[in-house]
Amino acid sequence: MNFKKCCSEFYQTDYVRLLFGDSVHPGGLRLTMELGERLEIVKESNVLDVACGLGTSAIFFAKNFGCHVTGLDLSEKNIAEAKRISIEQGVSQSTNFEIGDAEDVVDLFKKETFDCSICECSFCLFEDKKRAAEELYKVTRENGKIAISDVVVRNEIPQSLRDALSRFLCVLEAKSEDEYKVYLENAGFTNMHIYDKKG
Numbered sequence: 001m002n003f004k005k006c007c008s009e010f011y012q013t014d015y016v017r018l019l020f021g022d023s024v025h026p027g028g029l030r031l032t033m034e035l036g037e038r039l040e041i042v043k044e045s046n047v048l049d050v051a052c053g054l055g056t057s058a059i060f061f062a063k064n065f066g067c068h069v070t071g072l073d074l075s076e077k078n079i080a081e082a083k084r085i086s087i088e089q090g091v092s093q094s095t096n097f098e099i100g101d102a103e104d105v106v107d108l109f110k111k112e113t114f115d116c117s118i119c120e121c122s123f124c125l126f127e128d129k130k131r132a133a134e135e136l137y138k139v140t141r142e143n144g145k146i147a148i149s150d151v152v153v154r155n156e157i158p159q160s161l162r163d164a165l166s167r168f169l170c171v172l173e174a175k176s177e178d179e180y181k182v183y184l185e186n187a188g189f190t191n192m193h194i195y196d197k198k199g
Contacts, residue, residue: 031197032057032120033064035147038195039116041065048072048114048139050102050132051122055082055095061118062091070114071097072105103128105135112141119148123180133187146189149197152177 041047043066049058052071059082061069073079082097100108102119103126117136126132136146154176177194184192 029056029060031149032060035118035120035149036061036065038193039118039145039147041067041116043067045115046070046113048105048109048117048136050105050117050119050136051125052082052097053078055085055097057118057120058082058095058097059086059089059091062086062094063089066094068094069096070109071095072100072102072108073097074099074101102126102132103135106138109139111138112144113139115141115144117144117146119146119150121150123148123150124152124175129175129180129183130186133183133189137184137187137189146184148180148184150180152180 039045041061045065045067047058047061047067047069049055049061049069049071052058052073055071055078058069058071061067071079071082073082076099079097079099082095083092086092086095086097098108102122117140119136123129123132140146152175181192181194
């Protein structure tokens, strides 16, 4: 099985959902709401949710902001479930779910398609973060916005701790805020703001 696809499906397992809930990311839907508000999403917004998992955030945005959301995920299983849940939640007309890789977004969508691109607790898992940032930039409209909520590290993780944390891949692949900023700046994004949500 593809490593990235395996990670995508692992983070939707019952064990992980037991720890984090359906949103499967720190901060939960409270942080998702904050992202939507900071992005100033409105009914007319066309939003891309990258590595959407079961579509929890995409469905949340559609229901709470009235916008159109496209969810993208590597796992066919996750996408099938996201489609089912969107029908169950009554937002299938304002959501769309596609199987695809964050590092090859332009293969699926035209350039400058989305007003906003969102990536919640998955940028750290992308093998080629530089390419993922470039791809997201291409499909985000001029003067559009991107929001990334993610785990970051501020110091080198000691090998003993890396070994102990090997089950939690997002921590091992996390970078510093400055490194994330460099990926996005090199892709073309400007006017970035970083909000520390620890504690």
